[in-house]
Amino acid sequence: MLNPLATDTFDVAIIGAGVVGCAIARRFTLEGARVAIIEKADDILDGASKANSAILHTGFDAPPGSLELSCIREGYKEYTEIHREMGLPLETPGAHVVAWSDDEAARLENIVEQAASNGVANVKLIDADELFRREPNLSEHARMAVAVPGESIIDPWSAPYAYLRQSLENGASVYLSCELNAGVFDDGQWLLETSRGTLPCRHVINSAGLHGDTLDEALLGETEFKIKPRKGQFVVFDKAAARLINSILLPVPTDRTKGIVVTRTIFGNVLVGPTADEQESRTDTSTDAVSLASLLASASAIIPALGAMPVTAVYAGLRPATERKHYRIAARPDKNWITVGGIRSTGLSSALGIARHVFGLYSESGANHHPVKQPKIPNMPSLAEGGQRDWQRTGHGEIVCHCELVTEREIRRALGEPLAAHSLSGLKRQTRATMGRCQGFYCSARLAELTEGHFDVPMSVKAGHD
Amino acid sequence: MTDNAAHATKHHDVIVVGGGPAGLAAATELKRLGIPKVAVLEREPVAGGIPRHCGHSPFGMREFKRVLAGPRYAKKLVNTARDIGVELLTSTSVVEARPDGRLLVTSDRGSEEMTARRIVLATGVRETPRAARLISGMRPLGVLNTGALQSMIYLKNQKPFERPVIIGTELVSFSAIQTCRHANIRPVAVLEETDRVISRWPSALFARMVGVPLHLKTRLLSIEGDKSVSAVVVEDDRGNRRRIECDGVILTGHFTPDVSLVRSGHLTVDLASSGPVVDQFGRCSDPAYFATGNILRPVETAGWSWNEGCQTARWVADDLAGKIAHHDHELQITTGDDLIRFAVPQKILLPLAATGMKTLQLRFSRPAKGNLLALNDKKVIWKKRMNVLPERRFLIPLDRLVGSCENGRMELRFDELGE
Numbered sequence: 059m060l061n062p063l064a065t066d067t068f069d070v071a072i073i074g075a076g077v078v079g080c081a082i083a084r085r086f087t088l089e090g091a092r093v094a095i096i097e098k099a100d101d102i103l104d105g106a107s108k109a110n111s112a113i114l115h116t117g118f119d120a121p122p123g124s125l126e127l128s129c130i131r132e133g134y135k136e137y138t139e140i141h142r143e144m145g146l147p148l149e150t151p152g153a154h155v156v157a158w159s160d161d162e163a164a165r166l167e168n169i170v171e172q173a174a175s176n177g178v179a180n181v182k183l184i185d186a187d188e189l190f191r192r193e194p195n196l197s198e199h200a201r202m203a204v205a206v207p208g209e210s211i212i213d214p215w216s217a218p219y220a221y222l223r224q225s226l227e228n229g230a231s232v233y234l235s236c237e238l239n240a241g242v243f244d245d246g247q248w249l250l251e252t253s254r255g256t257l258p259c260r261h262v263i264n265s266a267g268l269h270g271d272t273l274d275e276a277l278l279g280e281t282e283f284k285i286k287p288r289k290g291q292f293v294v295f296d297k298a299a300a301r302l303i304n305s306i307l308l309p310v311p312t313d314r315t316k317g318i319v320v321t322r323t324i325f326g327n328v329l330v331g332p333t334a335d336e337q338e339s340r341t342d343t344s345t346d347a348v349s350l351a352s353l354l355a356s357a358s359a360i361i362p363a364l365g366a367m368p369v370t371a372v373y374a375g376l377r378p379a380t381e382r383k384h385y386r387i388a389a390r391p392d393k394n395w396i397t398v399g400g401i402r403s404t405g406l407s408s409a410l411g412i413a414r415h416v417f418g419l420y421s422e423s424g425a426n427h428h429p430v431k432q433p434k435i436p437n438m439p440s441l442a443e444g445g446q447r448d449w450q451r452t453g454h455g456e457i458v459c460h461c462e463l464v465t466e467r468e469i470r471r472a473l474g475e476p477l478a479a480h481s482l483s484g485l486k487r488q489t490r491a492t493m494g495r496c497q498g499f500y501c502s503a504r505l506a507e508l509t510e511g512h513f514d515v516p517m518s519v520k521a522g523h524d
Numbered sequence: 525m526t527d528n529a530a531h532a533t534k535h536h537d538v539i540v541v542g543g544g545p546a547g548l549a550a551a552t553e554l555k556r557l558g559i560p561k562v563a564v565l566e567r568e569p570v571a572g573g574i575p576r577h578c579g580h581s582p583f584g585m586r587e588f589k590r591v592l593a594g595p596r597y598a599k600k601l602v603n604t605a606r607d608i609g610v611e612l613l614t615s616t617s618v619v620e621a622r623p624d625g626r627l628l629v630t631s632d633r634g635s636e637e638m639t640a641r642r643i644v645l646a647t648g649v650r651e652t653p654r655a656a657r658l659i660s661g662m663r664p665l666g667v668l669n670t671g672a673l674q675s676m677i678y679l680k681n682q683k684p685f686e687r688p689v690i691i692g693t694e695l696v697s698f699s700a701i702q703t704c705r706h707a708n709i710r711p712v713a714v715l716e717e718t719d720r721v722i723s724r725w726p727s728a729l730f731a732r733m734v735g736v737p738l739h740l741k742t743r744l745l746s747i748e749g750d751k752s753v754s755a756v757v758v759e760d761d762r763g764n765r766r767r768i769e770c771d772g773v774i775l776t777g778h779f780t781p782d783v784s785l786v787r788s789g790h791l792t793v794d795l796a797s798s799g800p801v802v803d804q805f806g807r808c809s810d811p812a813y814f815a816t817g818n819i820l821r822p823v824e825t826a827g828w829s830w831n832e833g834c835q836t837a838r839w840v841a842d843d844l845a846g847k848i849a850h851h852d853h854e855l856q857i858t859t860g861d862d863l864i865r866f867a868v869p870q871k872i873l874l875p876l877a878a879t880g881m882k883t884l885q886l887r888f889s890r891p892a893k894g895n896l897l898a899l900n901d902k903k904v905i906w907k908k909r910m911n912v913l914p915e916r917r918f919l920i921p922l923d924r925l926v927g928s929c930e931n932g933r934m935e936l937r938f939d940e941l942g943e
Binding site: 519 | 567569615617619630631632633634635650651653654655656658659660661662663665668669671672675676677679680681682683684707708746750751752780782784787788795798
């Protein structure tokens with residue numbers, strides 16, 4: 059028999075600390091529930107949430123009348139309300155859906171109409187002259203565009219970190235490196251068996267992302283959907299490229315995909331991606347040279363001057379798509395279980411909205427809590443290019459990562475509680491160390507030294523020489 | 525004790541950005557020439573640059589007339605600079621190079637602006653990392669450049685892996701082997717995409733001597749491993765693929781100037797050399813800025829960079845004294861084909877003065893035989909028969925090259941001869 063991981067019964071256990079799980083943890087904690095978050099990786103945001111295009115969408119192109127649309131709208135609204143007090147960056151450069159052919163140009167009118175019926179204001183057609191005035195470096199082949207002024211860029215990692223930190227600071231518990239293996243539902247209560255011990259709770263929320271279907275199957279004995287992982291590869295250009303682009307450049311979408319985006323990031327880079335390839339594996343986030351080269355070609359077809367810009371980073375993420383397009387959010391009241399599945403590509407934008415929706419479903423079960431009266435609000439360190447950074451203040455020690463100007467004080471903070479980084483990936487997401495031009499040429503040795511004893515898989519071991 | 529503790533002055537005659545061989549040489553020479561206030565800004569806690577973590581190679585012949593190991597050589601450069609009165613500010617990073625000789629700088633004291641009449645950029649080179657090489661596969665721990673490996677081993681006594689594969693056969697690749705041996709790391713293979721070792725022959729001999737198998741015409745296809753490297757997949761020129769089990773990958777060479785201050789600021793970058801555009805005095809597009817050493821181009825030895833630093837210092841001193849001669853014409857040098865990787869300087873002021881660089885530095889992208897041609901106004905004004913190899917320095921005397929050149933552009937072209 060397993061040892062207990064916790065003995066007191068939680069109101070709810072949230073499985074999976076991706077952006078959706080973190081937002082749900084925050085919402086439930088603020089509403090007064092006793093929350094446990096269980097994550098199998100050594101750091102949060104290790105699955106689908108580690109790689110996305112870092113855009114906060116307005117929902118202008120979401121399916122009309124869908125749950126996805128209402129969650130994006132809610133999520134967008136709440137983010138804009140809370141970002142300042144949490145120290146989360148938000149920039150609203152707006153997006154342009156660019157038509158590159160007559161055929162695409164003919165479809166722009168529909169996009170404007172859809173935006174209006176989705177409740178997104180000020181979306182309008184602009185002609186080529188206006189488009190080139192706004193984006194002077196755009197390829198001359200652009201015909202016209204739809205301007206969506208509300209589309210924004212955010213920090214895709216500090217946002218979920220803030221959600222989970224607020225949850226923890228107001229009483230929730232997080233269990234990392236903790237894999238859920240089995241569970242028994244009896245008399246209105248679950249006893250979850252995890253790799254770190256047993257945990258009793260009344261409700262379970264499955265926000266396991268890429269493993270959502272297998273988790274349903276393992277604990278409920280059935281699943282309503284099948285995850286079909288879709289890989290998206292991205293290329294990040296040198297910060298010097300940020301001068302070449304003012305807004306988020308979107309293609310006219312097709313039935314299959316939203317297509318390849320070129321956008322500035324909140325960190326001052328330019329991002330191009332994602333590709334969209336279905337695959338079996340739920341863990342294989344490898345990049346391939348052919349796809350990366352095709353992304354570079356797409357980028358220079360959109361903004362020719364990007365062809366001369368150095369590449370800073372490449373990455374790939376897996377989106378938890380299913381056999382259908384829509385979100386797969388469903389409650390099983392008979393089992394005190396809510397599945398939040400198939401949040402394939404808009405999770406960063408919709409997470410706060412999904413959290414509200416899921417809390418609504420949960421409340422229908424009759425649960426009754428008292429919202430936290432004066433919740434603690436975490437203040438996140440700013441990593442945005444335009445924001446107040448630690449290197450601007452005294453007493454930061456030294457610059458460790460020169461490319462991204464990450465200070466020794468920032469590294470030490472990220473290695474301390476709460477939510478200390480347990481891997482280089484986690485540290486990167488919290489501080490941006492090694493994410494710049496040199497990708498660790500200068501700072502790997504210093505980082506190996508500073509992180510000694512902190513990582514489950516160390517960057518290096520003490521050598522016997524000298 | 526560094527000079528950081530003393531209250532640093534914010535205005536200088538010359539600020540040198542980067543405390544490697546070129547930067548320290550420039551600062552030392554400027555002091556020797558009587559320039560009163562000269563500072564070196566070094567972002568690492570200790571100045572000296574890359575030689576600090578090259579525990580083995582021969583350094584110092586040109587500068588000190590004796591053979592030294594990298595760390596001792598670096599220390600000697602630092603001491604020489606300090607003894608002559610160069611203000612050395614370590615753990616001090618330049619964030620932004622601004623017009624009119626203003627620098628945004630950060631240190632433990634926070635950010636501040638420093639100014640100087642002239643600024644010398646000497647930020648050196650680094651190797652191309654994995655991402656920019658567009659290598660396929662997973663992105664686990666244990667994929668490093670030689671520079672990072674050397675810092676770990678020589679500066680921090682840390683060991684990132686036991687059995688890495690080494691990619692590349694430039695000079696630095698063999699330095700990677702030596703670094704591994706120092707820490708009892710046993711490389712399992714050295715891979716080279718082309719049909720010959722890039723660096724000169726004694727290095728290749730060295731690899732064989734220490735028993736590391738060298739595979740020519742073999743390229744890295746992808747990297748495997750979730751958290752740490754577990755294997756690489758390689759492919760030979762006939763398309764045969766195989767897995768090599770290993771726990772690390774050392775990506776060597778493919779040096780690129782560290783030009784972040786140039787790219788993100790107001791100075792012009794030369795896409796061919798990846799360094800700043802300079803004239804024969806090392807002056808950038810903003811004449812308050814000079815560049816010297818490996819930021820000019822990838823990549824030369826410490827001794828060569830040191831010598832450039834000394835020379836540039838003289839031109840900076842001349843400039844401060846208003847002694848850089850007046851010029852009538854500006855000649856832009858362009859390279860017309862992809863065989864010529866770069867030419868430095870990119871701009872020559874005519875008529876040629878007595879001072880300034882005496883030669884044009886050229887590099888080629890692959891082995892070739894043929895004629896190097898200089899064209900002015902579509903007329904061939906200079907021609908030379910050459911056998912060229914990649915990663916080798918070729919120098920063309922400027923006076924002969926531009927002697928009959930008129931205003932405008934000079935195009936360099938390489939006409940290959942058949943077998």
